[in-house]
Amino acid sequence: MRFLMGVLSALILxxxxxAQPVNTGHLTAELVAASQGxxxxxxxxxxLHQKIQKGWHTYWRNAGDSxxxxxxxxxxxxxxxxxxxxxxAPKRLPVGPLTNYGYEDEVLLPVTVTAPAGAAPGSTVTLxxxxxxxxxADICVPEDANLSIRLPVxxxxxxxxxxxxxxxxxxxxxxxxxxxxxxxFEKQGEVVKLAITGPALKGADMAxxxxxxxxxxxxxxxxxxxxxxxxxxxxxxxxPGYDFQSPKPPKDLGGVLEVxxxxxxxxxxxxxxxxxxxxxxxxxxxxxAPAGAAxxxxASAAAFxxxxxxxxxxxxxxxxxxxxxxxxxxxxxxxxxxxRRQGVAFGAGVLVTFLGLAALLIALRAGGSAVGWGFQLxxxxxxxxxxxxxxxxxxxxxxxxxxxxxxQGVGSDLAARGGLAGSFFTGVLAxxxxxxxxxxxxxxxxxxxxxxxxxxALVVFLALGVGFALPFVAVAFVPALIERLPRPGPWMDVFxxxxxxPMYGAVAWLVWVLTVQAGSDAVPRILSAAIVLALALWIAxxxxxxxxxxxxxxxxxxxxxxxxxxxxxxxxxxxAYGAPPAQAMGEGFVALDEQAYTPEKLATLQAEGRPVLxxxxxxxxxxxxxxxxxxxxxxxxxxxxxxxxxxxxxxDWTKRDAGIAAELARFGRAGVPLYLVxxxxxxxxxxxxxxxxxxxxxxxxxxxxxAS
Amino acid sequence: xxxxxxxxxxxxxLSAPAVAAPVxxxxxxxxxAVDAAGKTRSLSEFKGKTVVLEWTNNGCPYVQKHYNSxxxxxxxxxATKDGVVWLTVISSAPGMQGYLTGPQAKQWKGEVKAAxxxxxxDPKGTVGRAYEAKTTPHMYIVDKTGKLVxxxxxxxxxxxxxxxxxxxxxxxxxxxxxxxAGRAVTQPATKPYGCSVKxxxxx
Numbered sequence: 001m002r003f004l005m006g007v008l009s010a011l012i013l014x015x016x017x018x019a020q021p022v023n024t025g026h027l028t029a030e031l032v033a034a035s036q037g038x039x040x041x042x043x044x045x046x047x048l049h050q051k052i053q054k055g056w057h058t059y060w061r062n063a064g065d066s067x068x069x070x071x072x073x074x075x076x077x078x079x080x081x082x083x084x085x086x087x088x089a090p091k092r093l094p095v096g097p098l099t100n101y102g103y104e105d106e107v108l109l110p111v112t113v114t115a116p117a118g119a120a121p122g123s124t125v126t127l128x129x130x131x132x133x134x135x136x137a138d139i140c141v142p143e144d145a146n147l148s149i150r151l152p153v154x155x156x157x158x159x160x161x162x163x164x165x166x167x168x169x170x171x172x173x174x175x176x177x178x179x180x181x182x183x184x185f186e187k188q189g190e191v192v193k194l195a196i197t198g199p200a201l202k203g204a205d206m207a208x209x210x211x212x213x214x215x216x217x218x219x220x221x222x223x224x225x226x227x228x229x230x231x232x233x234x235x236x237x238x239x240p241g242y243d244f245q246s247p248k249p250p251k252d253l254g255g256v257l258e259v260x261x262x263x264x265x266x267x268x269x270x271x272x273x274x275x276x277x278x279x280x281x282x283x284x285x286x287x288x289a290p291a292g293a294a295x296x297x298x299a300s301a302a303a304f305x306x307x308x309x310x311x312x313x314x315x316x317x318x319x320x321x322x323x324x325x326x327x328x329x330x331x332x333x334x335x336x337x338x339x340r341r342q343g344v345a346f347g348a349g350v351l352v353t354f355l356g357l358a359a360l361l362i363a364l365r366a367g368g369s370a371v372g373w374g375f376q377l378x379x380x381x382x383x384x385x386x387x388x389x390x391x392x393x394x395x396x397x398x399x400x401x402x403x404x405x406x407x408q409g410v411g412s413d414l415a416a417r418g419g420l421a422g423s424f425f426t427g428v429l430a431x432x433x434x435x436x437x438x439x440x441x442x443x444x445x446x447x448x449x450x451x452x453x454x455x456x457a458l459v460v461f462l463a464l465g466v467g468f469a470l471p472f473v474a475v476a477f478v479p480a481l482i483e484r485l486p487r488p489g490p491w492m493d494v495f496x497x498x499x500x501x502p503m504y505g506a507v508a509w510l511v512w513v514l515t516v517q518a519g520s521d522a523v524p525r526i527l528s529a530a531i532v533l534a535l536a537l538w539i540a541x542x543x544x545x546x547x548x549x550x551x552x553x554x555x556x557x558x559x560x561x562x563x564x565x566x567x568x569x570x571x572x573x574x575x576a577y578g579a580p581p582a583q584a585m586g587e588g589f590v591a592l593d594e595q596a597y598t599p600e601k602l603a604t605l606q607a608e609g610r611p612v613l614x615x616x617x618x619x620x621x622x623x624x625x626x627x628x629x630x631x632x633x634x635x636x637x638x639x640x641x642x643x644x645x646x647x648x649x650x651x652d653w654t655k656r657d658a659g660i661a662a663e664l665a666r667f668g669r670a671g672v673p674l675y676l677v678x679x680x681x682x683x684x685x686x687x688x689x690x691x692x693x694x695x696x697x698x699x700x701x702x703x704x705x706x707a708s
Numbered sequence: 709x710x711x712x713x714x715x716x717x718x719x720x721x722l723s724a725p726a727v728a729a730p731v732x733x734x735x736x737x738x739x740x741a742v743d744a745a746g747k748t749r750s751l752s753e754f755k756g757k758t759v760v761l762e763w764t765n766n767g768c769p770y771v772q773k774h775y776n777s778x779x780x781x782x783x784x785x786x787a788t789k790d791g792v793v794w795l796t797v798i799s800s801a802p803g804m805q806g807y808l809t810g811p812q813a814k815q816w817k818g819e820v821k822a823a824x825x826x827x828x829x830d831p832k833g834t835v836g837r838a839y840e841a842k843t844t845p846h847m848y849i850v851d852k853t854g855k856l857v858x859x860x861x862x863x864x865x866x867x868x869x870x871x872x873x874x875x876x877x878x879x880x881x882x883x884x885x886x887x888x889a890g891r892a893v894t895q896p897a898t899k900p901y902g903c904s905v906k907x908x909x910x911x
Contacts (some may be wrong), residue, residue, distance in 0.1 A: 065842040068866055068903035096907040098842055134769075139805045142769050142868040216899040217860075220729075222842075242860060242897035245732045367893045384819065 019150070024143035026135040027052045029147035031127065032108070034168040037158030038125075038151055042116035046082070046149060047108040047168050048072055048131055050668050051433025057102045060090035064100035064221045068134040068142075070109060075128040079116025082127075087107040089256055089263035090212060095138070099222040101212055104627045108171045121155040176256040176263035181233075183268025185253045188517050191607075192219065192240045196257055196266060197233030197275030205259040206234050207283040213255040217242040224683040226606075229283055232276030234259070237682075281599050283667075300454050302463035309362070309467020312434045320499035321393065326475055336479055342423045347469040349427020354460060357431070361456050380518045380577035383620070384526055386432065387510035388533050389572055389579050393429070393501035395534060397496050401541035427469065434468065435599075516619040516654050518577035529571020536563035553567035561595055592638055597651035599659065602678070611646035612706035613697070615662060616674040619654040623675040631692035640698040644705025679704040730839050732896050736848070736856040737838040739829040744813040749828060756852050758817050758887055759793045760831035760880065762824065763792025763836065763905060765844040766816055769868040770902035774845060775820045777870050784823035787884055792821070794824040799836030801908030806844065807831060822850075833907040851887055858883040860898030874905075
């Protein structure tokens with residue numbers, strides 16, 4: 001009821017400024033006023049309101065490649081005058097290969113009407129106008145309307161119109177205005193650089209910045225405008241229009257800069273770009289970008305993470321650990337409760353480690369470090385430590401020593417508990433060694449997670465952990481599954497010793513990673529440490545056997561401990577690993593003609609109009625290596641590169657690199673791999689899938705090489 | 709090495725014509741298109757003659773302004789009398805506004821009493837894209853040596869109302885006069901106006 005009253009009173013009030021909407025076919029037009037009257041000698045804002053049919057549009061003051069701006073012709077009583085439209089910032093409206101500037105849905109075009117000083121208060125004025133619209137969908141229809149509005153002349157300032165006052169005020173407030181931006185433009189070869197600086201641009205979000213010129217022939221409206229950020233502003237790369245071919249090139253470049261949700265008016269003058277308008281590279285790509293940088297919701301990110309976690313179980317460095325653990329469950333025979341305890345302990349180990357890593361990662365990023373998933377493997381000491389750990393696991397599988405039979409020789413009661421702790425640490429170990437195998441599914445999910453608030457990020461990591469722990473815990477909890485496992489027997493010992501070999505392989509791989517990180521000098525050092533560790537563990541094994549036979553073993557155990565410590569310290573920690581000699585990077589199996597990635601090189605190549613394939617990779621990233629072997633370093637790709645005059649850039653993230661981390665973040669990724677193909681015509685790159693196929697790369701390169 | 713060179717050369721040869729936007733004073737993009745009678749025509753066959761290219765779409769209000777008033781036919785008559793070749797190009801894709809088959813184009817030409825030399829059918833938009841034709845009408849003039857000397861609007865009144873023709877400065881008339889007198893075209897590039905060319909979506 002109160003609502004009805006409100007509507008009624010609004011109707012009555014608004015009738016103070018009476019107008020009749022006119023439907024012209026594809027839009028409804030009317031004149032509306034910001035206030036309920038106007039005082040003599042004062043101004044009132046009257047707006048041409050267009051309610052445009054869905055799918056149709058009308059045009060801005062520069063219509064773009066085609067179309068025509070809305071026009072209005074006033075018939076006013078003597079003494080009254082009306083200004084030109086204040087044009088709200090337009091939208092880009094692509095039509096096939098063309099681009100127009102205009103409005104969809106609804107728009108208010110305000111004008112300022114000035115009353116003569118001699119207008120008589122108490123009288124009513126009728127403002128008449130003919131409005132001409134070009135309304136277009138894929139076809140265009142010129143439509144026009146005879147409009148009028150009656151306004152009372154009031155003695156003093158009139159109150160705002162309840163219906164339109166606020167809307168018109170907002171339109172005026174949002175409309176582009178000059179804010180002291182300085183602009184300089186210069187034709188550089190085939191492009192025009194427009195550099196814009198000013199206090200309003202400091203710290204603005206420059207993604208999607210766009211310049212709408214007032215004149216229709218200064219730029220090619222349909223071409224993308226590449227954005228380069230600077231400390232004081234930005235530089236847009238525009239494609240020149242007809243005016244730059246005319247004998248008299250343009251003397252100024254006026255228009256509207258749309259940036260960070262705001263629009264500013266400016267006039268640029270010819271001249272070289274000022275230094276503060278560039279140097280910081282392009283703005284980050286929004287995660288919602290069409291590029292496929294997976295704009296995931298929390299639910300789907302968590303689902304991806306869960307699947308990714310499941311897949312991690314099959315990774316070569318993880319599988320042996322888990323297979324042995326599962327076999328040991330079967331070893332417990334019917335002891336259902338024990339199996340469950342083991343499962344819970346393992347799951348807890350996995351989740352605690354994942355959450356711990358996630359918390360560390362989030363904290364580091366919050367602190368400004370340029371790290372991403374897999375960051376654990378970017379430090380040589382960590383890689384060396386992991387290599388030694390893998391070796392220990394492998395030697396254990398080979399039967400050199402036992403775990404769970406304590407060196408200090410405590411009773412069987414503790415041993416059972418040691419079993420639980422063992423399960424927990426198996427979980428920890430599994431996560432630590434799984435990290436480099438960032439499964440393809442995890443890339444988008446983790447990338448998304450790291451752009452989210454910490455709680456959402458933790459949920460995704462938790463889902464990853466759950467997925468990772470799920471198979472083992474399921475085996476522990478579902479008796480039917482345990483029964484499916486083969487009965488324990490002598491075969492287990494053989495199985496265990498076979499599984500040792502993938503682990504030795506993992507050691508070899510980590511040593512290779514280390515040499516990429518720290519150069520070939522690292523090889524003798526890590527291998528010496530490995531031999532000392534093997535000796536230490538062999539002695540430890542001997543001590544265990546002595547103990548089992550009730551013989552003294554303390555000296556042996558101490559020797560083993562000292563040697564182990566020496567191996568760990570000498571192999572991983574001290575002295576610090578040096579940087580590799582420059583040429584050691586990217587040595588080896590490279591079949592493609594590659595160049596090292598730098599943002600400058602990419603920009604230069606793009607300016608030359610060459611397609612570019614960028615491979616963000618790291619030595620410790622297994623999926624990167626697989627992709628490289630099966631899809632990238634192939635003759636077909638090599639030929640596609642040549643055919644399209646394309647350049648292959650490799651961004652190596654094996655060692656921490658803030659620039660590369662920033663690039664990854666632009667595409668919503670927290671880690672490698674990431675494959676981008678930039679087209680010959682510039683613009684945002686195509687993101688290739690994380691599981692590469694040769695065909696996909698070739699196809700993307702061919703598409704990038706095409707002119708349009 | 710040789711293979712690489714060959715590949716590079718092939719790549720640049722392939723990409724060059726597609727990238728080139730029409731440039732004043734440079735040779736106008738070469739093309740081949742079928743006319744209303746089904747005959748293949750090319751720009752090169754008119755070497756030695758001044759050629760006017762006019763993009764059209766008979767459903768477009770801006771085109772209708774010039775045809776219903778007889779303005780376009782007048783221009784065509786005057787130009788062809790001077791020995792100028794006037795080619796009207798339709799780049800509307802099948803199903804889009806302004807698309808005409810050969811017989812339909814012939815019929816339309818008769819109905820509106822167009823005095824153009826020929827109507828060229830460009831349903832794939834190849835010619836349109838080569839010239840970066842944006843609107844209907846959009847006008848180009850190629851001189852006797854095959855160089856592009858004018859591109860842009862037909863006149864300085866970018867409106868659809870027929871009254872807007874009164875007092876309009878016709879850029880094509882002015883440019884043709886310059887070409888005839890052997891002068892450089894005074895206003896060689898102006899803003900084309902009108903409806904968008906109704907290209908098909910596929911490249």
